[in-house]
Amino acid sequence: MNSPTEFTGETLLRFGPYVFHPSQRLILDGDRPLRMGGRALDILQVLLEHAGEVVSKDDLIARVWPTSVVEEINLRVHIAALRRALGDGENGQRYIVNIPQRGYSFIAPVQRVLDATPLHLDSTQPPQHNLPARLSPVTGRDSMVGGVVRQLPLRRFMTLVGPAGIGKTTVAMRVAELLLQHYRDGVWLVDLASVDAPAQLHQHLSHTLPFGADLSCRHALLVLDNCEHLRAGCRTLIEQLLASAPRLSILATSREPLQARDETVQRVPPLEVPPVSALHSVAQAMGYSAVQLLVSRARTRQQGFVLREQDLRAVRDICRRLDGLPLTIELAAAQIGALGLVGLQAQLDNCLQLLTQGRRTAVPRHQSLRAALDWTYQSLSAQEQKVLCHLATFKSAFTVEAASGVICASVLAPIQLSSMLEKLARTSLLSVELVNGVSRYRWLNTTRAYALEKLAGSGQQRAIELSHAQYLSRARMISGMQLSAELVE
Template identity: 70%
Template sequence: MNSLRDLNSEAVLRFGPYAFYPSQRLILDGDRPLRMGGRALDILQVLVERAGTVVSKDLLIARVWPTSVVEEINLRVHIAALRRALGDGQNGQRYIVNVPQQGYSFIASVQRMHERTPISIDRPQHNLPARLTPVTGRDSVVGSLSRQLPVRRFMTLVGPAGIGKSTVALRVAELLLQHYGDGVWRVDLALIDNPAQLDEHLLRALELNGGLAALAHWHALLVLDNGEHVLERCRTLTEDLMASAPRLSILVTSREPLRARGETVLRLPPLSVPPISVHGVTEAMSYSAVQLFVSRARARQQGFVLREQDIKAVREVCRRLDGLPLAIELAAAQIDALALVGLQAQLDNCFELLTLGRRTAVPRHQSLKAALDWSYERLNVREQTLLHRLAVFKMAFTLQAAVDVIQCAVLRPPVVAGLMQRLVDKSLLSMDTVHGQPRYRLLNTTRRYALEKLEHNAQTLMAVE
């Protein structure tokens, strides 16, 4: 079988009912092209070239991702999708087996032939942006979403500004590309202001001319990104699509749930931050917030390495920034100008500090303040007032403590609980249950933002008086 590794442009590899044309990156089931992602095809080629032998996971990763650092879960997801596409295990036919502690082996008989290669190539469709940086610290949630989404069909990824919802959603879409016959499509809802524009915006993104009814028979994944400002229309649309298009899956990202029928909500947590007791560089680098900071710092400062004497400062930066990926990326971008000591010293002025986002990012992701402005501007007056007043709490607090401190003519005790729940829903306030009692807390970055708003309002009132 070693001769299979010397493939020329005319080679076609036949196994089972399939014909694989490596030069055209095309696999046919009879006359029907199989829709399969590029990574899955790369894996298939490596395995088929070595049919009958065990290929280690390290070799597969090195061949398929030669310039990237990826986790084993990426390989497992693509192997599972490849098996599904080939119908592995159906009608007694087996193609790829896992050899525990060793790797994978292609066990079907493979024939090498010379045939005229097909002219037309049918590739999966998508409009996903090219990924410029690896995704850090999200393997668990990406794996969970990748497994659940094809089954549950409708999921909403929820979290505060800068938590990385879009990054996770796009990574899931990349991994599921080969699963959906009609591809995966991202629709950025932040590009529209009027909910009435949503349907037309969706049709443009999908390049459909026949209206939403054309989706009835689609086997596709739609990623509706940034849906919080068109919540009601997004809720209606997803419910309609779930009912009319039974092979469609939808992944929404939003700062609050849609509360739609059939919706499964998954809250995205911050990256993990090491405790104060962390010892040594190796242990510190096991926390995803530190991994992200170091990765982005290296991109800005060639040769940057985390040293023993740097651990305390990096931990403090990650902790003060709440493990928020956007904030950590923006902070790391300043490593050249400020160094670690200067960066740590400037954290109290975090909104002035965290302003150097990528020029290619959307405006609300070019600074931490812009990301929070996007949420704040969508609060009503009472919600804004409550957020300002809650900023006096440095630590976690109870509902009763909040009522005792912040009640006023605008915030009567009977309405405070409901308003606090709305801030929780909008990912501006976090809630945990401790000994059966709910306790609330503002992220450090959100609290700093709210304090600035509180001080600004106080100065405005003084000026008016």
Template identity: 70%
Template structure:
């Protein structure tokens, strides 16, 4: 089924000897119908309706294949078929041209049937936007950026979710750049980290979009709004997003947050960590460079240290650095900045105190991105006191744990099991705990960087020794129980599984 629709579906668009009947999805050459597949027609419709403008390859793929993962080669095949069907290039007539590094453009004059009026030709112009300039390349994110570009024009509301330092803002910015020419009224980014008062958000949006966010009448603004860092204004963001999507039906919204907005029609897209090498041995530099975490570390190291080269003897250290930093782009970038002073082996040796090591970052970045500690502070400060307490105490677990284990180690008169279960689920939703499932057992895990941060907080509270002791006793009891079960010929149960 063809995916494109047109509000002027009765229109007939004419170019050269061809008439494109939009309602019938039919192209006539004089009075002879051209045989053309549905996807080719979709591509042609996008290009003809934007005659004179450059449509990026990513935008074309997003519009024509909104729900599928499609390689660029598929687009090139259909473009080639279109050119053959239209006789593009024959008798000196050109229709579709490739603009290197930018996309495709339909360059022939187009008229609407019956009026003699040309279809408005969009001159190539600098799109309206307020996007900040990216100073570095994007590594390991092509697939997820492509997914955003393909889906957003049709989903209308997408939220990128993930923990501090995972690169949500970077992915959103790159997707917004690729969608610039799709939105006629521009692409606008609002960093909510600088906004504390919900009233400021409404005022800011009204000024940027030139509309009354609370209006009831439909507003025809064909624009993309990027709301960055929504987690501390969730209720306000949810209300504003619901209002905007209802009052501006041609508006799309891309949000980033450490937890879902829970707005109507929201599509969640979790941002994964960069790929890290496995615990098994890496046998070559080429093999190591196949992992995006290593690619980022090496590229940033080269930017800091002229002539930096990844050597065979560095592979073990690089693998350990990427693993200890959980594949977090922000942590890897900040670590790479220390390589010229410490070298790879020195950096690896100091990762036990990685928060102290990664306190110096990019002075030109926004405060929460200047250091890993600042990014974690931003998340921690959004928690209520009970959530902060649970996060601190869970840091005594060195590996993944079950709810039974958490209850056995950190529950108390204030943190009863039912309360603790609820708080653990909230920490998951806020991207501070990850969930692992296997063999029918659900386990939870703190990222290494988050665990070190939470351990510091627990130590400052004066309770670190007490909960380390409780953890040790729980392990001892669980180990004894497991030994007894094995001796009785029984399979290990939840207590043993929680310690794996």
């Protein structure tokens, strides 16, 4: 790369309808400042310094993140946001192009103008976001975050869905950070955890936003966090907002879809747990996001913590039994200093008792995994609670037919059971997968442990376990008869 052009405070850069003020780190569209994050401005300045040249990805990363190790996806996300902010591609105007295998180039004409008149902006302008400062890096979510960042401005309304502790809020906050420069009127977090009734939604929204609840002319992003306990109210509110505010985007988080008009549902997956085949070296195991999170959090709690090869099987087992859930992994990492890895592994049979040191400043249902599961369980009907507990006898994946074989028809008819399983999957208490066209339901280990506790306390555990054993016996007998018939044929 050639030596960059030295800019003074008097040098302005004009391209298209824009004027870039390097000394004030500001870009104007006429008299209107474009809202861009610091990284996007850094990238823009480097590309403008070398307008007409190809700047390699490595050089861009080195200039924009000189003291950090970042992946290429971070650069791609900021480039995409920068293009959107500039309207790159609209009306045939191009600014930044990707040169395959080489890097990026700013291709529009750039005019350098000397201007001794300093620019004064209104210092009373309110901040353009209310996002909390992030205290730790986001682990294992680059691909998902990048996908949501690319889709959200086009789709306008997306809901991040998953069980308690999966990291929905973390993903939403990272997406919001990366989209700060795209929305002229800012990015605003509206936390609904403390809102008790749908009637309070409009008032809460009005108090949170600096411009009140009138969003009709706003180009903004709303992050509606923790919608699951107000699904109907949130559905109505979101549909009203999107209809009245054509430039508004909404990113919601919920344990189940809101089922609102034009909703795009994005399920948040667990972090990646290494297979047994990936335990030959520490470097190989550290390629998996669940291990990365456990180790990084252990290091913040225990100075000098080092992952050794002899620890890898214990670490994998811990991450697997905690379902790759970021919340449970973080809570478990806090115990490593006192218990050690092997001690922690041995205690996981009582994981709900072990993982109780949650967020004291959060509302009660978010303070620990048990609190989150308690809230979800209490939101179910008595019949749904009963079915959930009875299903805990299944250790592995099961079908509707298998569930019907264990749960007596006098409790629930098969067609009702099928509908109920679908609901439990929607609320993220069960996961569902299609295998050869047949739906198979599966537990998270932590959720099953909770349901087993409830089953034990109901006084029905022995009867349900007997029903489960009888079902398995019948299934084996039928399977053996089918095999014998095939051999005879």
